[in-house]
Amino acid sequence: MGRPNTLYDKIWDSHVVHQYEDGTCVLYIDQHLIHEITSPQAFEGLRMAGRKVRRAEATLAVADHDVPTTSGRSDDCDDPEARLQLQLIRQNTREFGVEYFGFEDVRQGIVHVVGPEQGLTQPGMTVVCGDSHTATHGAFGALAFGICTSEVEHVLATQTLLQRRSKNMRISVEGELPLGVTAKDLVLAVIGKVGTAGATGHVIEFAGSAFRGLSMEGRMTVSNMAIEAGARAGLFAPDEKTYAYLKGRPYAPPAAMWQKAVDHWESFRSDPDAVYESEVTLAAAAIEPMVTWGTSPEDVISVNAAVPDPDKVAVESKRNAMLQALAYMDLKPGQKVTDIKLDKVFIGSCTNSRIEDLREAARVVQGKKVASHISALVVPGSGLVKAQAEQEGIADILIQAGFEWREAGCSMCIGMNPDRLRPGERCASTSNRNFEGRQGPKGRTHLVSPAMAAAAAVAGHFVDIRTWA
């Protein structure tokens, strides 16, 4: 019956409350996540209009962006502006009856780590948050995307959003990833191919055996960066791995409803002959460990490559952008990536701060020492990830190697808290954006996988993780 549908179409269709004549839809939202930076003005708006929160249980609040990551922290932090935001999210959530994980709660952490960890993110759902990396939750076959503060207010007041349907794009990667090549390298390679605006107006579906072969953590890393290709969201079809990850989590369906839920989730698969407006294909075997050289995530090359030459670029606007990026990054065309010397290493962020990422970093640095000129930081994605890593002995390995071991938060991914680069410092980072000033004014960011970051911390410069002993 009807035309064959994609996974995205199915989630969309099952959440349309009302459609206006021009195609704009009132879309029902299942899960709303909020944090301290993009919510104060939304609550202020509700208060000014005398509006209530329609379904408080469908929103979870957690502070992550401007929180300090040092031990003994509280809402009463040194930065007066951060202090105000931390106090406001606590007051606002109390006033409107929304659940909030504060510092005193071991479940506090980066909002996109906490949601899945608590079992809040499930297949076939709509998940939104005032943060572009909400795309992360697409790993579960949920339609998850970032919204602005006015829309945070809209969801709080109505449990819906005004949205227009996006186009479908399928990115297929077949084959097995070579040893040492991770989900992060895979998604960086995808962004390198698609470009930072290549998926604008689209929702991506990640298909093919290379994506299917990833763990849930790996899938979250990939979906997380769908936004860096310009996509509205990036989805994986739910499968047994998804269900196994969810089972037994605090907010997962209770045992009595589990089978009913799985049956429901199974319906969220693309039909075999579904049509995608856009298709991209890569071969897994050709993907190498990746490093960004510029100031956009699309500025990415293999660790064995050399910094590209603007003189070889024909399009003027692209050449100028490249010249500007190279000047900002203080790199020369032809310079080998493995010759780039670093000052800092950051392992964390909603892209790579889950237990698997920390295990990988620990495996690489076990019995080794961070180079003397490097300052290296590991920031677990949540209090629960931190506790697990401590229990598994991972924290000890990292600390003995010379890494600082911190409390959960966005930390040096965004530089809104005390963790940031100083002007001119160069960082190997497992985060998601290498924009100018992202990790601190005039700071220089190279995006890499956790294993590549860990190895770089020991060597003091980039190394090909495939040659690591």
Add this chain to the structure above:
Amino acid sequence: MEKFVQITGYAAPMPMNNINTDMITPKQVMKAVSRKGLSWGLFCEYRFDDQGNENPDFVLNKEPWRRASIVVALENWGCGSSREHAPWAMLDFGIRSVIAISFADIHYNNCFKNGILPVALKPDEVARVMKDAEAGKPVTVDLPSQTVRLEDGAAFPFHVDPFRKDCLLNGFDDIALTMLESDKIDAYESAYRKKVPWLFDRRPAGREPAPFR
């Protein structure tokens, strides 16, 4: 929301691709807890030096673009972070329209929520507008007729979704509009609750909240 019908003003030329929202409003602007008074944050890392002095070379510090109500850029304006602080700061500075070859999705949408009209034109048309912008000539953006007009009479049509156009022309508040459909939301919700009961009345089922440290 402030209505948008037609504006005529100076257009600040920013002939670059991928101007992201971290550039438009860097992280320090995100410490704000109000929507108003953010004009200081607009491109502040480019407009001001470390001491807070104006950088005379930056376009928004030059005449006549200190008074710009339009920005002209190339591809993928507003990519990156979803922060609405970007349109808030733009609006507070006086920017009511951005003309570019293409826009990033989230930011494009955020502009409409704040009475700012993003206009996508063809590359050669943007080049023409850019030329006038650089010459300090006024540019007109007219929403009812969906055209950008230059001083010499050149006119370029643009697309805008009818729903968004209507909201901008009337200054409608999205939430109030959606609340007109409350009956439909109620009906959807009660049917949906039967279909996916585990998504309602959610609490960590059968478990106490995690212990405090």
